[in-house]
Amino acid sequence: MTVDAWFDYWIENIKGQTVRDNTKRNYLERYEKNIKPVIGSMLIKDVKPLHCQNVLLKMSKSYSNSMIDYCRIAMGAMFEAAVENEK
Numbered sequence: 001m002t003v004d005a006w007f008d009y010w011i012e013n014i015k016g017q018t019v020r021d022n023t024k025r026n027y028l029e030r031y032e033k034n035i036k037p038v039i040g041s042m043l044i045k046d047v048k049p050l051h052c053q054n055v056l057l058k059m060s061k062s063y064s065n066s067m068i069d070y071c072r073i074a075m076g077a078m079f080e081a082a083v084e085n086e087k
Contacts, residue, residue, distance in 0.1 A: 001087055003047060004040040007031050007078060014081050030071045034059055044087055047079070 011027060019027075031040075038055045039047055052075050059068045 001044050002040070003042050003044050004036065006044050006082055006087055007035075007040075010078050010081055014085075015077075026070060027074050030067075030074050034063075034071050035075060044079075044082055052079075 011024065011031075015024060015027065035055055038058060039051050042051065052072075055075065056068055056072060059071060063071075
């Protein structure tokens with residue numbers, strides 16, 4: 001399964017109704033703008049911490065620390081759910 005496929009499943013079926021609309025919108029925006037271009041096409045089993053760090057480093061040039069932290073939190077939640085669900 002690719003990171004793209006997992007994100008689509010995660011945002012609709014795991015996060016879905018458990019987060020506010022604004023939080024879901026923020027997850028979608030961070031994914032589309034920052035995560036997807038860097039690791040979206042990778043197989044989820046191949047993603048390592050250094051790949052996630054690369055996402056955050058690319059953001060450091062044009063995003064605030066709080067936005068970078070939000071992206072880190074989103075990736076953490078997404079990948080934690082992947083591990084819990086053996087993806």
